[in-house]
Amino acid sequence: MKKDHRVVLRLRRAAAVLFATVLVAVLVPLQAFAAPPTPLRPGSGNAAVFGALFWPILAIATVVFVLVEGLLIFAIVRYRRRYDDDTPVQVHGNNTLELIWTIIPALIMAVLFAMTLVELQKERNTPPDAMRIEVTGHQWYWEFYYPETGLKLDSRTTTSFFIPTDRPVAFEVTSKDVIHSFWVPQLNGKMDAIPGRVNTVWAGDVKPGTYAGQCAEFCGLRHYNMLFNIIAVTPEDFDVWMQAQVFLASQFRPVGTDIEAPLPSGEATSGEALFVAQGCVACHSLDGSTLVGPSMQGMAGRAEGRSTELSAEQYLHQSIVLPCEYVVDGFACVMPQNFGTEKLDAQALADLIAYLETLE
């Protein structure tokens, strides 16, 4: 009985993973960051506010523009000096006119102020039924935490974060280091991710679609590269995706810090991808230049000689899971210590090592 149940469960999960994979393949367009992410093509009710204010104000601005530039051009054309001794009438001002062009702009501003307050009021309160997602900015990636299921994803390993379309979504934004700004133009305005604070930005009436997101507050070296996509899907599709992600996450077994632990055979090409996805590139260049850590150029060659007891492979294994066991001359031990305990499983570690061994 019990065993049957487990088999069914496992089959269901496998089907979910398969389905979710297909889903992602279909929904995430090939060009991952498509088309301009403009609030003028809103994907939510909140983003639609932009157009509702932008176009009327543009109309007013255009009228003012045409009026003022028109007057200017009129002056230029009509009042050019024709004779050297032209002496125009010496007008010093006109109180009525001046009063008019003080009061009319003031009235326009009053109208704009009222319009603004009305729209603001609509957005003021996050709907109570909103699905919460905790978004944390890091140098230089975003971490998404779905509290309902405990799922944690980050933009180094995936660029696609799903949301359901049947209820509002509230992003609770904060940061672990410097100030970032979380911005998905087609869903809503930007919200600063400030360390020590949580700011909420929400989106309701979301239409299905892929919405590009990015960082909008300068946060250092790779500020330009904190790109991601929010993918809004039907609640059914969302549940499938979520189940699959939770399942995949539950399958993850960190490799640990025991350098005697056996590793499967590694795949250099996926190791290369991991080298980027795991953020190794932030500290290790491939071209010989020194960033935070030594360049990986020539790593294969020097791994052997680093230690008398360890083979090249064992040394690389140790440098990744226990980076402070051996500290390269001229560097400090600042490499994160959680690659073995949290981030890499045995396969990923083997892939990374295989990749490093190709770096002559």
Add this chain to the structure above:
Amino acid sequence: MAATTYPGSAVTRRASLVDWLTTVDHKKIGIMYVILAFLFFAAGGTLALLIRWELALPGQQLLDADQYNKVFSMHGTTMIFLFVIPMLVGLGNYFVPLQIGARDMAFPRLNALSLWMTVGGGILLYSSWLVPGGAAAIGWTGYAPLTSTTFSPSSSVDLWAIGLIVLGSASTAGAVNFIVTTLNMRAPGMTMWRLPLFTWSVLVTAFMVLLATPMLSGALAMQLADRNLGTQFFVPESGDPVLWQHLFWFYSHPAVYIMVVPAMGVISEILPVFSRKPIFGYSAIVWSSIAIGVLGFTTWAHHMFTTGLSPLLESFFILSTMIIAVPTGVKMFNWIFTMIGGSLKFDTPLLFSIGFLSMFLIGGLSGVFQAVLPLDRQLHDTYWVVAHFHYVIFGGTVFGLVAGAYYWLPKMFGFKLGEGLGKIHFWLMFIGFNLTFFPMHILGLLGMPRRYFDYPAERGWTEYNLAATIGAFIILLAFLVFLVNVIMSAIRREPAGDDPWEGNTLEWATTSPPPVHNFDRIPVVSSLRPVRDARLRLAGEPVEDELH
């Protein structure tokens, strides 16, 4: 007082280098400010071209991300603190004493101190390129906690902060000097309501500098203490990184007006002269400057609409920002109605002034969009904002400054600038400017954030970026034409005469260039346009009673 001009004196002698280095003459100091500002404009302009080159197409062109971040940070810092502000101070230094009929500034030695501190501050800022790790990559806004030693260990950030403190102290001292000079050193008969509008604008600006700059210096000192002494003013949890933004913008929003009000003053001088009409609504212009000066202090948090302000604060800052548009609009109409009914002579100073009016208008209008908070939360920190503030500072202030240069260089150096090249300069700059910065509005609407070293090709941003880059090189061409014009005119040395433009204000009552003591006899003023009155009397024409 009948039928006299105000004679200057032609005693001149070639000044040696030591004279220049030790001078306390406001005119020499003014010229050195102007030259300093131009050198830094060349530096900041080069950095701007590097930015544009890098962004012309997706992918890396010639900088890497780290270099790009340094370049845009130093570009902004240079343009604001080492170009626009010193340039305005330079013109103010030269012309305020002349316009009010004084022999010098109130505190000539303090004046020299300000100049040399500005030089020192510039050297400090630029020396940061030499420290390990290179210049600070923190934007011109230096937000915490990116500026902490954790995220920016390089000492270039300390140099940046110290450099800005030195520059800020120089402007604070300069502000005191301008205020005392204008209030106490006016010629007989020069009441406040006969004060030339440029001098008025410098006075209002000086008050803003005096009240705002110490705030920046204080905030920078706190930042330095956080970095070096272990204080935690801007550290998350124990302090507050957003506090930095409040302090920074409490200075830097007024700074925007500090940068534009004097240029408005220049325009208010030029338009009447080239229209042969008095300014339309002198007191409206003065009062609107004062209003801008006061209101400028109430809008700072509109730069912080995305940090999560309380609803009450949000409404307040939306309202204050919208209100400040009103006095600005008043000026616009007053300027245009100065031209309407006039007799316009389209010399280069007027062309650039018209450039100012038409471009500043666009900057003002795009600013109104940003005051509308739901719009700003989309537009903030995008290329829309980059477009907006370049329309204000470049389209406004820089056009105004160049207008001022064509108008006043003949007074400062005694020779005329070529009109033909001047017009070519104008058209190149006008076209190049719009080609560079107009597309940036669209980039902002298409969601392109600012301070991005690179962007994906599929985003649809490429064409607009390419256009902007082409425009930037046309601007380069425009300034090369200007340089050639100045050099050729200096060689040609066609004498400008005391009063080449039929001026209104006292600087035209003395020789070009003026003698060390400015006026042989201190003029006595009985109207808003003393030099025009004198000219009319000399020609035997009636002088109508001016209002003031």
